[in-house]
Amino acid sequence: MKTATFRVFRFNPETDRKPQYQDYEIPITKGITVLEGLTYIKDNIDPTLAFRAFCRSGICGSCAVNINGKPRLACKTPIEKIMEEFSSKTIIIEPLSRFKIIKDLVVDTEGKKETIKRFNLWLEEKEPPRDAEFTVSPEEVKQYEKETDCILCLACCSVCEALKENIPFSGPFAFVRTFRFLSDSREKEEIKEKRLEIALNASVWSCLQCQKCVAVCPKNIAPADDIQKVRRAIVRSGKKESPGAKKLSHYLNWIYATGQINRLFLPADVYNSEKAVKEFIKTCREHGIEVWDIPHLPDGFLALRDLIIRALVEEGNIEAIDFKKIRKIDEKIEALLKGEEK
Ligand code: SF4
Ligand code: SF4
Ligand code: FES
Known part of the structure; x- marks a missing residue:
């Protein structure tokens, strides 16, 4: 009979000094899943093995666990598929990373409940129209259909780089659901406003856009994209004072003005430290280091750029551009270049 070897992480924090891995031989039949393999171990080999399902x-x-290093749902992962993918009959099964281990493959997910409460992750409906029910158009449903599928498996949190760096951040799934409710026409406007405040206070700008959450979500949701959508909603609502929003506005303005991000002026635009930028440029020059972040624009570039931006705005391809900000950037560049020529 065909078999697979499950190398399973074992650890009981109450009795063990450190974790160890234990091998179990599992008979496999077509379509048998990792969860069925774990259940086989528990029923036939080792009743002490702990896992959730x-x-x-x-x-x-x-049932989300790390299978050969990647978070997956054990109940939806066929053993043979993993054996084929890794060309090996040994499969390593470990608990989700970044969570406290309760025992073996069981991790502490209590924080999830706290996040759901803190983010108000349920729909708060407006009064329905008189003598009628709410109707939601198919077009609207399409906007948040995927996000509605989130099963709170926490696979996204287990790989999140922002959480790994201990940045105060609430984990990708909270923003997936925030976006889902923000897009629902049945929800009260004042609650949507509250959602944006909560997202801001929960460090929505701390996401590094590493896309790891997108790669592991078993429901093919893209939490990183939803985070961007929540950020956009925050900026559109006029909350532009956070460093993240200022950074975004810096990127947009400088890209429109010069075609590139300017790392010299990023701190000045975000933290209002114009003085630090000047000091930095001075020090670079004193040490003969090229201040390459000052773009040398070819003749006629600015006039051509303005024409292109105006055409794009008129055709509705980009949102209205604040030319005053772009002019300011032109002036900064001019001043810097003059300084260079001295
Ligand atoms: S977004 Fe995806 S990975 Fe994250 S909790 Fe929801 S279903 Fe799981
Ligand atoms: S894209 Fe953002 S939310 Fe997703 S894993 Fe990376 S840091 Fe976390
Ligand atoms: S047991 Fe796997 S998702 Fe419920």
């Missing part, structure tokens, strides 16, 4: 159909999100 409930629905067995990819709905409850409780």
Whole structure:
């Protein structure tokens, strides 16, 4: 009979000094999943093995574990598929990273409940129209259909670079759901406003856009994209004072003005430290270091750029551009170049 070897992470923090891995031989038949393999171990080999599972159909999100280093739902992962993918009969099964281990493959997910409460992650409906029910158009549903599928498996949190760096950040799934409710026409406007405040206070700008959450979500949701959409909603609502929003505005203005991001002026635009920039440029020059972040624009570039931006705005391809800001950038560059020529 064909078999697979499960190399399973074992650790009981109450009795063990450190974790260890234990091998189990599993008979495999076509289509058998990792969860069925774990259940086989528990029923036939080792009843002390601890893991979580409930629905067995990819709905409850409780069986997420690391399978050969990647978070996956054990109930939706066929053993043979992993053996083929890694050309090996040995499969390493570990608990999700970044969570406290309760025992073996079971991690502490209590924080999820706290996040759901803190983010108000449920729909707060307006009064429905008189003598009628709310109707939601298919076009609207399409906007947040994927996000509605989130099963709170926490796979995204287990790989999140912002969480790894201990940056105060609430994890990708919270923003997936925030976006989902923000896009729902049935929700009260004042609650949407509150959602933006909560997202701001929960460090929505700390996401590094590493895209790891996108790569592991078993429901093919793209949390990183939803974070961008929440950020956009925050900026559009007029909340432009956070460093993240200022950074975004710096990127946009400088890209429109010069075609590139300017790392010299980033701190000045975000933290209002014009003095630090001047000091930095002076020090570079004193040490003969090229201040390459000052773009040398070819003759006629600025006039051509303005024409292109105006055409794009008129055709509705980009949002209205604040030319005053772009002019300011032109002036900064001119001043810097003059300084260089001295
Ligand atoms: S966004 Fe995806 S990975 Fe994150 S909790 Fe929801 S279903 Fe799981
Ligand atoms: S893109 Fe953002 S939310 Fe997603 S894993 Fe990276 S840092 Fe975390
Ligand atoms: S057991 Fe519910 S998602 Fe796997």
